[in-house]
Amino acid sequence: MVAEAALSPEILSRYEAVVGLEVHCQLLTESKIFAADANSFGAEPNTNISVITLAHPGTLPKLNRKAIEYAVRIGIACGSDITRRNIFARKNYFYPDLPKGYQLSQDKGPICVGGGILVKVKDPVTGEPYQTTIQLHHIHLEEDAGKSIHDGDEWATQLDYNRAGTPLIEMVTEPCIRTADEAGQYLTEVRRLVRYLDICDGNMEEGSLRCDVNVSIRPKGSTKLGTKVEVKNLNSIRNVMRAVDGEFRRQVELVETGGKITQETRTFDAATGLSYAMREKETMNDYRYFPDPDLTPVVISDEWLADIQARMPMLPAALFQKLTATYGLPEYDAAILTDAKELADYFEAVCQHTTQYKAASNWIMGPVKGQLTDKTLRERQFPVSASQLAALIELVANATISQTAAQQVFGLLLAQPDASPEELARANGLIQNRNTDALQTLVEEVLAAWPDKVEQFHKGKKNLMGLFVGEVMKKSKGSADPKLVNELLAKTLQKK
Incomplete structure (x- = not known):
């Protein structure tokens, strides 16, 4: 050699x-x-x-x-x-x-x-x-x-x-x-x-x-x-x-x-x-x-050949076009989802129950695909049904639960596939608190506890908003709606 x-x-x-x-x-x-x-x-x-x-x-x-x-x-x-x-x-x-x-x-x-x-x-x-x-x-x-x-x-x-x-x-x-x-x-x-x-x-x-x-x-x-x-x-x-x-x-x-x-x-x-x-x-x-x-x-007769052609499934290239044109997905998402027919089928099944198409794509490319890889599950054996995942996506979309809480609910669904996402969220205290009066009280308590930080905020340290939001979330035990907390903090700080 x-x-x-x-x-x-x-x-x-x-x-x-x-x-x-x-x-x-x-x-x-x-x-x-x-x-x-x-x-x-x-x-x-x-x-x-x-x-x-x-x-x-x-x-x-x-x-x-x-x-x-x-x-x-x-x-x-x-x-x-x-x-x-x-x-x-x-x-x-x-x-x-x-x-x-x-x-x-x-x-x-x-x-x-x-x-x-x-x-x-x-x-x-x-x-x-x-x-x-x-x-x-x-x-x-x-x-x-x-x-x-x-x-x-x-x-x-x-x-x-x-x-x-x-x-x-x-x-x-x-x-x-x-x-x-x-x-x-x-x-x-x-x-x-x-x-x-x-x-x-x-x-x-x-x-x-x-x-x-x-x-x-x-x-x-x-x-x-x-x-x-x-x-x-x-x-x-x-x-x-x-x-x-x-x-x-x-x-x-x-x-x-x-x-x-x-x-x-x-x-x-x-x-x-x-x-x-x-x-x-x-x-x-x-x-x-x-x-x-x-x-x-x-x-192979003309009739037999025509029957086989009529029962042909949609192929990857055509499905890629459908995902980008009908569902408005980026080409990157469409390429990932069409890599395996089961993933694409699961995505379309989820979209029968929700119009949050990009969110559905994100969930399937992220947590769902991660579970299939980590646990070597076949897509068709995945325990979370398309309707359950869609329901979970809707809970986030209408601010019933946070994205962080949704990840917890997803984990619970893997172990309890017969439960509904909302039932699991309520049973585990993950429903977002959107009670304005109650959250306003928590906001006032946090700002009163950090007067020096409030003063620094007014002097230009706007990144302290993250600290205030985090403290309110702690007091609410994670149940507060982060978006509403941000709105209430912004209004309250303007008055101080």
């Missing part, structure tokens, strides 16, 4: 990375793609299996209609052309976790062709933001393999076939990605998109969204593609970006020292950030594709 110093910025700048991604998304169907076995994560090993999954002789697969619809959804969202006549082929290879000895996949006719996903990235040199569309080559349907488990025993491998037959879409980009940031932002958008469409949970830690990276290099200005290397075993967006950068540097170093890049598959070690050779890359001919004789072609 060449010393790291040898890979100077000047040397690296002579080359360009050419990157393509293959993103596998497990679809959220109730059953598998060709069998009625349950499609669920976390079950006991080898419990979600049947004779079809295990490829017993004489068994016949049957295509899951919902898997087709989910694939069409993502194709529509990406602006792809939808293939109307779909067939499946046998992709032949022999691994222990593949019960049939072949994988059912789409070869010549993927269900979605073309399209792209817009991403926002920063130039790695100047730091300037720019937008680019990552072009898709195609999206195809296939089944997942089982899982090989190596529990420290180098002589034995355990096999769990629960995952075998899980429906997948594979989203294959053109080799149009040039930087690690573009790769990371693309994968981020894919994850957000499949969650919006409710076709995949996007959980990379559990393997329901996985990414393989194809990297090659070429001299700057060249249009000829180099020898590509595939990097597997990437379980996070950060690791995808690290793999792109690492493989780019490895290939540049290899070329600069007179070596030759081999078309191969490599595995990524997240602990070291390095990749290691696994095997030489297979070619299409190695898989000996041929149409599966047990599955009839599936034709």
Whole structure:
């Protein structure tokens, strides 16, 4: 290996990375793609299996209609052309976790062709933001393999076939990605998109969204593609970006020292950030594709396609426009809220009960999102309902409670989700005191107790108003309306 110093910025700048991604998304169907076995994560090993999954002789697969619809959804969202006549082929290879000895996949006719996903990235040199569309080559349907488990025993491998037959879409980009940031932002958008469409949970830690990276290099200005290397075993967006950068540097170093890049598959070690050779890359001919004789072609009719289109949810870009135009939110707020569909849905649900749209946005971006992060709650499991949060916002808007008291009520709601915000505020003495006579008495007491401060105030130390307000709030045990206290203090001090 060449010393790291040898890979100077000047040397690296002579080359360009050419990157393509293959993103596998497990679809959220109730059953598998060709069998009625349950499609669920976390079950006991080898419990979600049947004779079809295990490829017993004489068994016949049957295509899951919902898997087709989910694939069409993502194709529509990406602006792809939808293939109307779909067939499946046998992709032949022999691994222990593949019960049939072949994988059912789409070869010549993927269900979605073309399209792209817009991403926002920063130039790695100047730091300037720019937008680019990552072009898709195609999206195809296939089944997942089982899982090989190596529990420290180098002589034995355990096999769990629960995952075998899980429906997948594979989203294959053109080799149009040039930087690690573009790769990371693309994968981020894919994850957000499949969650919006409710076709995949996007959980990379559990393997329901996985990414393989194809990297090659070429001299700057060249249009000829180099020898590509595939990097597997990437379980996070950060690791995808690290793999792109690492493989780019490895290939540049290899070329600069007179070596030759081999078309191969490599595995990524997240602990070291390095990749290691696994095997030489297979070619299409190695898989000996041929149409599966047990599955009839599936034709997507005009009526079926129109029905899927009619049930498409609002996508992030359109929802961003709605939040800024209809609700008048700043672009920053809209970007945060549309980052996850559940947050945007929760915001709109809150706005069904209040017109305090900016306040609703502030609460969701602040305390609500903070709870989801700190307690790792899923948004749809959040204990405070939209109507409760709206009621809390209204209590602040009409000065029934202070913003500080509202934070306390919010904490109480998390523990008592069936209670109403106003009931909790009253039970805990958090309703603001707006009794003018009572508050005027407290104001007079505070000013009488601080005659020297009053004199300093009149000599120009106007920041003492904060002291007076604080003392009145103490005397009221936090129940006084701060706005009214300020008004009464101002009038009283004018008279003294």
